[in-house]
Amino acid sequence: MTTPDAPEIDAEAWLNTPHPFTLAALRGQVVLLHAFQMLCPGCVLHGTPQAQNVHRTLTGRGVQVVGLHSVFEHHAVMNRAALEVFVHEFRLTFPIAIDRSGATGQPIPRTMQAYGLSGTPSIVLIDRAGRVQLNHFGPINDIELGAQIGRLLQAA
Amino acid sequence: MTTPDAPEIDAEAWLNTPHPFTLAALRGQVVLLHAFQMLCPGCVLHGTPQAQNVHRTLTGRGVQVVGLHSVFEHHAVMNRAALEVFVHEFRLTFPIAIDRSGATGQPIPRTMQAYGLSGTPSIVLIDRAGRVQLNHFGPINDIELGAQIGRLLQAA
Amino acid sequence: MTTPDAPEIDAEAWLNTPHPFTLAALRGQVVLLHAFQMLCPGCVLHGTPQAQNVHRTLTGRGVQVVGLHSVFEHHAVMNRAALEVFVHEFRLTFPIAIDRSGATGQPIPRTMQAYGLSGTPSIVLIDRAGRVQLNHFGPINDIELGAQIGRLLQAA
Amino acid sequence: MTTPDAPEIDAEAWLNTPHPFTLAALRGQVVLLHAFQMLCPGCVLHGTPQAQNVHRTLTGRGVQVVGLHSVFEHHAVMNRAALEVFVHEFRLTFPIAIDRSGATGQPIPRTMQAYGLSGTPSIVLIDRAGRVQLNHFGPINDIELGAQIGRLLQAA
Numbered sequence: 212m213t214t215p216d217a218p219e220i221d222a223e224a225w226l227n228t229p230h231p232f233t234l235a236a237l238r239g240q241v242v243l244l245h246a247f248q249m250l251c252p253g254c255v256l257h258g259t260p261q262a263q264n265v266h267r268t269l270t271g272r273g274v275q276v277v278g279l280h281s282v283f284e285h286h287a288v289m290n291r292a293a294l295e296v297f298v299h300e301f302r303l304t305f306p307i308a309i310d311r312s313g314a315t316g317q318p319i320p321r322t323m324q325a326y327g328l329s330g331t332p333s334i335v336l337i338d339r340a341g342r343v344q345l346n347h348f349g350p351i352n353d354i355e356l357g358a359q360i361g362r363l364l365q366a367a
Numbered sequence: 368m369t370t371p372d373a374p375e376i377d378a379e380a381w382l383n384t385p386h387p388f389t390l391a392a393l394r395g396q397v398v399l400l401h402a403f404q405m406l407c408p409g410c411v412l413h414g415t416p417q418a419q420n421v422h423r424t425l426t427g428r429g430v431q432v433v434g435l436h437s438v439f440e441h442h443a444v445m446n447r448a449a450l451e452v453f454v455h456e457f458r459l460t461f462p463i464a465i466d467r468s469g470a471t472g473q474p475i476p477r478t479m480q481a482y483g484l485s486g487t488p489s490i491v492l493i494d495r496a497g498r499v500q501l502n503h504f505g506p507i508n509d510i511e512l513g514a515q516i517g518r519l520l521q522a523a
Numbered sequence: 524m525t526t527p528d529a530p531e532i533d534a535e536a537w538l539n540t541p542h543p544f545t546l547a548a549l550r551g552q553v554v555l556l557h558a559f560q561m562l563c564p565g566c567v568l569h570g571t572p573q574a575q576n577v578h579r580t581l582t583g584r585g586v587q588v589v590g591l592h593s594v595f596e597h598h599a600v601m602n603r604a605a606l607e608v609f610v611h612e613f614r615l616t617f618p619i620a621i622d623r624s625g626a627t628g629q630p631i632p633r634t635m636q637a638y639g640l641s642g643t644p645s646i647v648l649i650d651r652a653g654r655v656q657l658n659h660f661g662p663i664n665d666i667e668l669g670a671q672i673g674r675l676l677q678a679a
Numbered sequence: 680m681t682t683p684d685a686p687e688i689d690a691e692a693w694l695n696t697p698h699p700f701t702l703a704a705l706r707g708q709v710v711l712l713h714a715f716q717m718l719c720p721g722c723v724l725h726g727t728p729q730a731q732n733v734h735r736t737l738t739g740r741g742v743q744v745v746g747l748h749s750v751f752e753h754h755a756v757m758n759r760a761a762l763e764v765f766v767h768e769f770r771l772t773f774p775i776a777i778d779r780s781g782a783t784g785q786p787i788p789r790t791m792q793a794y795g796l797s798g799t800p801s802i803v804l805i806d807r808a809g810r811v812q813l814n815h816f817g818p819i820n821d822i823e824l825g826a827q828i829g830r831l832l833q834a835a
Binding site: 261264268352355358359361365366 | 511513
């Protein structure tokens with residue numbers, strides 16, 4: 212099988228959950244990883260509401276939505292305290308990992324690097340066996356996203 | 368297996384296709400049957416654009432969208448000539464069956480009766496084996512609809 | 524003054540009112556004339572909901588919205604009976620004139636001709652003195668439309 | 680005349696303008712003051728895009744849109760540096776005042792206090808003579824807002 216195993220999430224902290232998540236522990240579920248930045252308009256206006264909608268619609272039916280706050284610009288103002296306000300005010304309820312900062316001089320955080328994400332918003336779909344089945348940057352049609360999730364839910 | 372076989376479409380005529388469709392001939396594909404009336408606001412504003420979106424997104428990937436114009440009220444003004452104008456002006460491109468009129472005194476057309484539809488818009492999903500897997504009246508979330516289609520696409 | 528006097532509405536019939544309206548009798552009010560066809564997508568999806576919104580927002584404050592069903596194509600299927608169903612189903616509540624048919628061989632109805640409308644949807648704004656102050660074909664921003672109505676309301 | 684004179688804007692700094700604005704210098708124009716917080720969903724999703732739309736539609740026609748960043752909660756994360764990123768990323772182009780902090784222990788900034796604003800988003804309309812004509816908290820219909828601006832534009 213040539214589909215890549217999904218790299219583990221490397222998080223500095225988690226919001227909306229009393230305990231960290233690991234992809235290892237999510238084997239058996241389809242995972243939608245929503246990479247975003249709190250001051251990215253394409254995230255705030257489209258990607259993040261879409262992730263919240265998937266969470267509301269499909270949680271408990273084999274799907275786990277995980278947010279990934281992958282800050283690669285304007286790091287100083289998109290810090291943890293700011294993110295906590297954003298998450299509270301916008302009423303996001305899915306668990307959110309704060310992506311771990313890169314090495315000195317590397318603005319791209321570690322999980323974003325590991326997945327080779329092109330920017331935010333990005334969606335990664337991980338199948339029940341922990342393999343990456345979609346790595347998509349930018350907007351995606353709800354019907355298309357739903358259909359891909361549905362296929363992964365049904366796959367043997 | 369207790370899932371019902373989908374009743375065949377009983378059409379007076381077809382639009383957007385040079386030949387009639389039959390569910391029998393569509394075995395092997397997932398069929399989305401979109402029952403609508405051209406002067407039903409929930410259809411014009413939501414259901415029919417959604418069906419057109421599924422058609423645009425998933426045609427050629429194992430999904431066939433079929434419209435079903437099931438007129439159960441105001442029959443005189445939602446006739447074939449009016450429907451042809453509607454389909455042309457709203458640029459609908461999926462094949463559309465005109466549901467056959469019921470017996471005298473029965474306002475509900477025959478395919479609508481056979482499926483036991485509650486009104487318009489309704490969505491029926493038919494799996495690759497020709498069995499009804501969803502029969503839904505009213506609005507449905509694109510993520511939910513996409514996920515159900517995706518499951519049927521992947522099912523053995 | 525070079526602003527043209529608004530031609531009188533020439534209607535075959537009226538819906539949503541027990542009595543015909545005349546522009547003459549509406550002197551002192553700002554009139555928004557919304558020309559539409561019931562099977563024109565730009566009307567159904569944008570122009571007509573906008574007219575309904577102006578009606579709901581500004582009626583009783585010096586503004587009268589008047590619909591004008593100006594059929595210039597597909598006459599047979601956009602007849603009075605069909606329009607009555609459309610108006611009922613889409614819950615339009617402003618008064619609507621059915622524009623009078625043109626002479627034989629002339630598809631454009633008479634009020635549409637008199638105003639020189641380019642198509643549907645069109646908006647005509649008529650000031651308190653009965654003069655045409657806007658004759659606009661196609662979409663118009665709600666802020667722009669509101670501002671033009673507001674100016675006419677305040678004008679001496 | 681009992682309409683109150685609009686209190687002057689008390690700003691710590693301005694964005695999107697090389698020089699501070701004063702209401703005094705804007706006499707003769709209609710001013711739309713849009714009070715917002717960069718992490719308030721009702722602002723980000725509705726109020727601020729509406730203000731940007733008024734700016735794009737009516738600037739140069741007697742209307743000046745002025746943003747007022749009135750932070751009354753979560754002060755630490757809605758600071759100037761964060762606002763600058765927000766304004767850049769969301770492509771806001773109207774001038775924006777950063778409302779001056781209140782006295783120690785007073786979370787409500789000074790201009791917000793002076794206008795008695797109830798929260799964000801709020802819209803204040805100021806007429807050509809510098810008087811407050813609307814002080815509105817929460818969403819407002821574009822047609823209603825446009826009509827009120829239009830009336831003020833036309834008022835003697």
